[in-house]
Amino acid sequence: MVQFFLERDRLAEFVSHLMSRNTVYAPHSRGQKSFAFEEVCHAADVVLDYPRTMHSVKKFFMPPREELLSFNLTENSYKANEAQPLDSIFFGVHSYDLAAVHRLDYNFSQGHPERNYLTRRQGAIFVGVSYEPDEYHFGGSVGIDPFDTTGFDVFLTKLLDGYVVEALTPEGEGLLEGFDLPVHEAGKPARGHFQQHIYLPQAKLTTVMEHSYDNEIWKETAERCVGCGTCNLVCPTCYCFNVEENVGITATEGTRDRHWDGCMLREFSEVAGGEFFREGAGDRQRHRIFRKFKYISEATGEPWCVGCGRCTAYCTADISIVNIVNRLVADYEKTTTVNL
Numbered sequence: 001m002v003q004f005f006l007e008r009d010r011l012a013e014f015v016s017h018l019m020s021r022n023t024v025y026a027p028h029s030r031g032q033k034s035f036a037f038e039e040v041c042h043a044a045d046v047v048l049d050y051p052r053t054m055h056s057v058k059k060f061f062m063p064p065r066e067e068l069l070s071f072n073l074t075e076n077s078y079k080a081n082e083a084q085p086l087d088s089i090f091f092g093v094h095s096y097d098l099a100a101v102h103r104l105d106y107n108f109s110q111g112h113p114e115r116n117y118l119t120r121r122q123g124a125i126f127v128g129v130s131y132e133p134d135e136y137h138f139g140g141s142v143g144i145d146p147f148d149t150t151g152f153d154v155f156l157t158k159l160l161d162g163y164v165v166e167a168l169t170p171e172g173e174g175l176l177e178g179f180d181l182p183v184h185e186a187g188k189p190a191r192g193h194f195q196q197h198i199y200l201p202q203a204k205l206t207t208v209m210e211h212s213y214d215n216e217i218w219k220e221t222a223e224r225c226v227g228c229g230t231c232n233l234v235c236p237t238c239y240c241f242n243v244e245e246n247v248g249i250t251a252t253e254g255t256r257d258r259h260w261d262g263c264m265l266r267e268f269s270e271v272a273g274g275e276f277f278r279e280g281a282g283d284r285q286r287h288r289i290f291r292k293f294k295y296i297s298e299a300t301g302e303p304w305c306v307g308c309g310r311c312t313a314y315c316t317a318d319i320s321i322v323n324i325v326n327r328l329v330a331d332y333e334k335t336t337t338v339n340l
């Protein structure tokens with residue numbers, strides 16, 4: 001495969017080239033150490049040196065809030081809102097965030113396929129960029145390297161003075177057409193070095209979870225967790241939502257709206273009659289961790305956590321998912337004679 005070289009100074013020129021092809025979404029700086037994926041208006045505003053954005057590209061395919069339909073009670077009618085294909089270029093995406101999109105593709109294709117999400121996903125082209133793991137990333141423990149090109153159309157591997165550029169699909173080759181890049185021949189960096197690790201291969205974690213239902217860690221984290229739900233809301237693989245009907249003040253018309261929800265929020269498990277089937281914060285934490293390393297993993301063989309580190313980086317109570325999982329592994333090894 002031919003590798004090209006993009007000098008760091010030509011990054012904005014390259015983004016302008018992409019903007020001439022289609023709408024481009026890319027990371028922007030939003031205050032001190034905060035980054036967000038947004039539509040690019042000025043190519044020079046795009047930032048490729050970022051640890052993580054607060055929200056992943058999930059927000060474009062599954063918006064935090066959307067109106068599903070509007071209804072009129074006087075006319076006894078309704079009008080559904082049809083989602084449109086985004087048909088855009090997502091530039092500067094990290095490998096874990098595209099892996100998360102692929103997991104959502106699976107989730108929303110099961111059972112009754114989720115039409116709005118799947119429609120918006122159509123036509124999306126992904127241009128990836130490698131990253132330097134910080135104190136929260138642990139992609140290596142879930143099989144997703146910073147240089148993992150899986151699913152990307154074009155991938156940029158960061159060097160000191162620029163980027164090695166590879167087109168990985170015909171769509172990617174089409175994106176590079178018309179932009180003059182010299183051939184790169186000197187190779188690429190080998191692997192990323194993570195500071196955070198889960199001390200067990202991810203394929204064995206489902207067994208550990210199986211034996212961790214009554215672990216003390218759930219009570220211990222519950223004493224610190226404030227139930228804010230941030231860990232759910234920033235997670236690129238969380239996909240739970242709530243649907244509510246909002247009737248206008250005249251009580252003749254209204255909308256059916258969908259918004260993100262999260263299993264760490266107490267009301268999430270409230271059912272008719274005012275009962276809560278996961279009353280305690282520890283119950284909810286166990287459910288969150290099991291969703292990432294047990295329930296869906298048993299069906300797919302994959303962890304449903306991509307190691308982005310967002311839930312830890314943004315946790316209000318400094319609760320670390322890596323520490324929780326490593327504690328479960330350590331307790332399992334202490335209390336069982338069965339080799340993993």
Ligand code: SF4
Nearest residue numbers: 235305306308309311
């Ligand atoms: S559980 Fe945490 S580390 Fe894993 S994908 Fe979600 S936010 Fe990222």
Ligand code: SF4
Nearest residue numbers: 225226228229231315
């Ligand atoms: S972000 Fe932290 S404090 Fe908030 S619900 Fe999640 S674990 Fe609890």
